Amino acid sequence: MTRTPAVSSDIDSRDVPAPTGRRDVAVLVPAAGLGLRLGGGTPKALRELAGEPLLVHACRRVAQAPSVAMIVVAAPPAEVDAVRALVPGATVVPGGATRQESVAAALSAVPATIDIVLVHDAARALTPPDLVEAVAAAVRSGLPAVVPALPVVDTVKRVDTADRVLETVDRTPLRIIQTPQGFPRQTLLAAHAQATDDHTDDAGLVERLGHQVHTVPGSDLALKITRPLDLLIATALLTAHPEVR
Numbered sequence: 001m002t003r004t005p006a007v008s009s010d011i012d013s014r015d016v017p018a019p020t021g022r023r024d025v026a027v028l029v030p031a032a033g034l035g036l037r038l039g040g041g042t043p044k045a046l047r048e049l050a051g052e053p054l055l056v057h058a059c060r061r062v063a064q065a066p067s068v069a070m071i072v073v074a075a076p077p078a079e080v081d082a083v084r085a086l087v088p089g090a091t092v093v094p095g096g097a098t099r100q101e102s103v104a105a106a107l108s109a110v111p112a113t114i115d116i117v118l119v120h121d122a123a124r125a126l127t128p129p130d131l132v133e134a135v136a137a138a139v140r141s142g143l144p145a146v147v148p149a150l151p152v153v154d155t156v157k158r159v160d161t162a163d164r165v166l167e168t169v170d171r172t173p174l175r176i177i178q179t180p181q182g183f184p185r186q187t188l189l190a191a192h193a194q195a196t197d198d199h200t201d202d203a204g205l206v207e208r209l210g211h212q213v214h215t216v217p218g219s220d221l222a223l224k225i226t227r228p229l230d231l232l233i234a235t236a237l238l239t240a241h242p243e244v245r
């Protein structure tokens with residue numbers, strides 16, 4: 001079976017776009033999820049990694065990207081005041097029952113003066129500012145939708161409902177998709193306004209409008225903290241690479 005060709009990723013390396021001097025990007029941070037797969041009873045964005053909530057890690061890195069003019073957090077509805085205290089520089093709105101509803105709520109708080117909107121999971125707490133900047137730059141260059149992508153590093157098989165293998169899938173054209181995902185504000189508004197069903201990501205909504213979604217190289221640091229193992233991996237990454245703090 002063909003192996004996926006290398007796609008660049010970091011810990012260590014990314015071509016950083018030249019700063020434009022413009023702060024023309026709003027970043028929506030859906031943070032209202034329960035974190036059922038992580039467990040622990042606390043909404044996931046408020047769970048701590050190296051002594052700080054995941055949301056604080058995520059917002060600090062986003063704010064370090066030179067293009068970012070504003071951050072809008074969709075918070076767990078019962079935690080709006082607590083989240084305002086944690087991220088005083090952000091606009092905070094109550095999130096919804098699904099990620100898509102949380103993004104829509106945050107999007108409604110973005111002023112019409114902003115042209116570029118990125119959507120970024122609080123759960124991807126260690127995402128480097130350079131990735132935020134790379135996605136923003138790709139949208140600014142005129143693309144209608146931009147997502148970070150990584151190659152699939154395991155063999156992939158399709159199974160039936162009894163977990164019997166049906167076939168081995170060619171993974172060459174497959175990618176793992178991360179956030180931040182970037183769009184012109186009007187494109188994302190139209191995608192959410194016309195949504196008829198629930199999508200796991202915003203690029204999925206924009207695809208439904210017929211727009212071409214483009215990829216930029218993703219980052220190992222942008223892993224989504226989903227299960228307890230991911231929290232351990234993120235802790236280890238911070239320990240092994242203090243420069244990503």
Ligand SMILES: Nc1ccn([C@@H]2O[C@H](COP(=O)(O)OP(=O)(O)OP(=O)(O)O)[C@@H](O)[C@H]2O)c(=O)n1
Nearest residue numbers: 030031032033034035036037097098102122123
């Ligand atoms: N109603 C929801 C559900 C999810 N999210 C956010 O969407 C991002 C990606 O979701 P995921 O990692 O799947 O988080 P949870 O939904 O919290 O996880 P789980 O499915 O394990 O409960 C997270 O930052 C999460 O807080 C959100 O804002 N509102």
Ligand SMILES: C[C@](O)(CO)[C@H](O)COP(=O)(O)O
Nearest residue numbers: 099121177178179200201224
């Ligand atoms: C948006 C996303 O991060 C892209 O990989 C992801 O789909 C969100 O998490 P979920 O588990 O699919 O809700």
